[in-house]
Amino acid sequence: MAAASTHWRPTERALAVAYCFECGEPLVTGVPPGEDRKRQYCPACGYVHYLNPxxxxxxxxxxxxxxxxxxxxxxxxxxxxxxxxxxxxxxxxxxxxxxxxxxxxxxxxxxxxxxxxxxxxxxxxxxxxxxxxxxxxxxxxxxxxxxxxxxxxxxxxxxxxxxxxxxxxxxxxxxxxxxxxxxxxxxxxxxxxxxxxxxxxxx
Ligand SMILES: [Zn+2]
Incomplete structure (x- = not known):
C-alpha cells in the first residue's frame, strides 16, 4: 500500500489559464491596475482571472x-x-x-x-x-x-x-x-x- 504522500495539489497552477476568456489575447501574471495582489490578467482588455477558494x-x-x-x-x-x-x-x-x-x-x-x-x-x-x-x-x-x-x-x-x-x-x-x-x-x-x-x- 502506498505511503502517505506529502505532495499537495498545486491548485493555483492547475487553475491557471493561458489566454483571455474575453478577447483571446495571452494573459500575464502580475498586479492588475487598481488591485493589490498578483493575479492573471489581460493587458489588452482588462479581464482579470480571479481564483477563489x-x-x-x-x-x-x-x-x-x-x-x-x-x-x-x-x-x-x-x-x-x-x-x-x-x-x-x-x-x-x-x-x-x-x-x-x-x-x-x-x-x-x-x-x-x-x-x-x-x-x-x-x-x-x-x-x-x-x-x-x-x-x-x-x-x-x-x-x-x-x-x-x-x-x-x-x-x-x-x-x-x-x-x-x-x-x-x-x-x-x-x-x-x-x-x-x-x-x-x-x-x-x-x-x-x-x-x-x-x-x-x-x-
Ligand atoms: Zn482580454
Whole structure:
C-alpha cells in the first residue's frame, strides 16, 4: 500500500489559464491596475482571472464509536483512507453536496436533513474551504459502488488507518472526533486546518 504522500495539489497552477476568456489575447501574471495582489490578467482588455477558494464538503457518518472511512481508488492519494468528501457543484446546498458525495463514494443514502454541522474551516494552503457535517447511521456492511472507492468500512479509533491517511493533517481532528463520540458531547468547530497544526475553536 502506498505511503502517505506529502505532495499537495498545486491548485493555483492547475487553475491557471493561458489566454483571455474575453478577447483571446495571452494573459500575464502580475498586479492588475487598481488591485493589490498578483493575479492573471489581460493587458489588452482588462479581464482579470480571479481564483477563489473551492468548497470541499465532507460527512462523518458514525454509529456510536465507529466512523465510516473510505479507501480512495483514485488520485490524489489513491489507496489511502479518508472521510467521504468532495467539491460542491453549482445549484446545490452544502447539505445536498455532502449527502451526494457520501452516496457516490459509499452507496449510503442519508437524508440531508439528518446532517449536523461540525466544522467550518479554512484550508488556506490549498485554497479550499472545508465544511464537515456529521450524521448517525447503523454500521452496516457496505461494498464500494464506484471504482473511485476501494473499501468502505465503519472503524473504531483503535482500528482506524492512522498510518495510511490520505490527508494526515486531519488526524488530530479525527481523534478528537472519536473522543467526542465516546463522550456524547456536541461541538461545532471554526478555524483552520494546516499542514502541521490545527487552529480550531469551539463556537
Ligand atoms: Zn482580454
Amino acid at each position: 473551492r468548497i470541499l464538503v465532507s460527512c462523518i457518518v458514525h454509529d456510536g464509536e465507529r466512523v465510516l472511512w473510505v479507501r480512495r481508488g483514485q488520485d490524489p492519494q489513491k489507496n489511502l483512507w479518508a472521510m467521504p468528501a468532495g467539491f460542491m457543484e453549482n445549484d446545490e446546498t452544502l447539505q445536498q453536496a455532502a449527502v451526494r458525495e457520501l452516496e457516490e463514494e459509499t452507496g449510503l443514502r442519508i437524508p440531508a436533513t439528518d446532517l449536523d454541522l461540525v466544522v467550518l474551516s479554512s484550508l488556506a494552503f490549498i485554497n479550499e474551504v472545508y465544511v464537515v457535517f456529521e450524521a448517525r447511521h447503523e454500521a452496516v456492511e457496505l461494498q464500494p459502488v464506484v471504482p473511485e472507492t476501494l473499501e468502505v468500512r465503519f472503524l473504531a479509533e483503535a482500528e482506524a488507518p492512522w498510518d495510511e491517511l490520505a490527508y494526515p493533517y486531519t488526524e488530530p481532528y479525527m481523534r478528537r472526533c472519536y473522543q467526542r463520540l465516546r463522550s456524547g458531547e456536541k461541538e461545532m468547530l471554526l478555524g483552520a486546518f494546516s499542514h502541521n497544526i490545527q487552529q480550531l475553536k469551539n463556537v
